[in-house]
Amino acid sequence: MTRPKALISGASVAGPVLAYFLQHNGYDVTVVERAAAVRDSGYAVDFRGAAFDVLREMKLFDQVSEHNTRMRGTTLVDGSGAEIGQLPASAFAGELEVPKRELTRILHQATAGDVDYVFGDSITALSQHESGVAVEFEHRAAGEFDLLFGADGVYSNVRRLGFGPDDEVLRHLGMSGAAFSTPNYLGLDHRGLLRPGPDTAAYLFSCGDPDRLTVSLSFATASPELDRRGRTEQERAVRAAFAGQNWELPRLLDTMTGADDFSFGSSCQVQLSQWSRGRVALVGDAGYCAAPTSGMGTSQALIGARALAHHLATTGGDHKTAFPAYETQLRPYVADNQAKGRQAAMTLGGAA
Incomplete structure (x- = not known):
């Protein structure tokens, strides 16, 4: 039996996590990433709540935990540098914080043996038909895939091509x-x-x-x-x-x-009325960024990717049922995180 083909745009966090679960569920997975190699940038990312369950299911919890930054808290100072207060480590570091480069490296290593990674390329066009998605790339030859996923961040290329301009969805x-x-x-x-x-x-x-x-x-x-x-x-x-x-x-x-x-x-927050259209779905910041001020970006990426793959698995790959179920499950969680992101931005001088 032919394995269904899935294409994921983005090799940061949500993309490799989704690739891991899809591959284990019987998909042939390709991940395309604009960067020339695994990104060695970014500072620290943190994990909270159910994100730990995802790491454990992937058998990566211990490996990720080895890179705990072990932050001890933050001192608040005024304009002259005088101390005016203290914040606990959890205010910025969550329950576990690791350097971003270590997380992306670990996720890539955990999936590279079973997933086809294509670096230094990006999607330039997509069109859906009854049985799949036709995708054109900047460099490689065009291809046909059963499903396409945008896991390519707040300025998602897949979202722009398949859902509309950034200005219509960014807050x-x-x-x-x-x-x-x-x-x-x-x-x-x-x-x-x-x-x-x-x-x-x-x-x-x-x-x-x-x-x-x-x-x-x-x-x-x-x-x-x-x-x-x-x-x-x-x-x-x-x-x-x-x-x-x-x-x-x-x-x-x-x-x-x-x-x-x-x-x-x-x-910025990404606010969409739908996270999927036909055979194309968004995951992580591409679909529902809660803003860096929320402290929930990495957790949302892990939890969202697993939920999306889970619903595809339990529906036998029926995207027409799986995608709405994924959205129904995650919407309340995302709404709460986005509210936290707006509140934190106001505290730091931003706008609601």
Whole structure:
């Protein structure tokens, strides 16, 4: 009997997890990823609640736990650097926190032997018909698949091609920010420093590598437009937002220019009336991003991917039944996480 063919766009977290379960359920799985190799970027991701059940089912809990950052909490400081409060480790690190690069590496290793990974390529067009999905790629030859899944993040290529423009589904939470690392000149040891303000927030922490300090500089924005700009414009916006501020900010702004791991992003939520159309379904941030401020992105990715694969398995691969069941199961969970994301953004100076 011919095994059904599934194509997944995105090899970060949701994609490999979905690939794992689909492959175990009898699918031939291909994962296409725009990056040239497994991504070695990102800082720390955390796990909460039922996400641990997914890791255990994949037999990866112990391996992932070995990379626990063991953060010990965060000190709140005012504009002069004076301590004004303390936050527990769970405020940012959840119940378990690991470096993003370690998680993506582990997930890839757990699936690479059974899943066909295609790096350095992306989907350029898709069209559905009664028995499958025709997909065109930037580099490789076009192909036919029984099912297509978008697990490619908040600016999902699959969502844009199959559901509509980003602007129709993204809800900006009023915050954008830059992240980079620098030598740990403050000597932070598995701890963070947070300097909140009415329109800006600076968060510094060190974990994993004691010689490195990770910096996040967030500020109020009216839209996520800066995400589409180049680094020069993004840096200029960060400098303008933090201009005239004291404490460590002048030094951090100088360091930002030379950082080789600079990244920029906005706090956005993805709000769709449907997470599937025909034979195409979305999972993780591509379908229902709750924003980084929620602290639930990784957990949603794991739980959503397993739920999607589970409903396909229990319905014998009937996507017309499985996809709505997946959405019905997950909607309340996602709605709660998105509410948390909006509330946290407001606390840090964003908008509801």
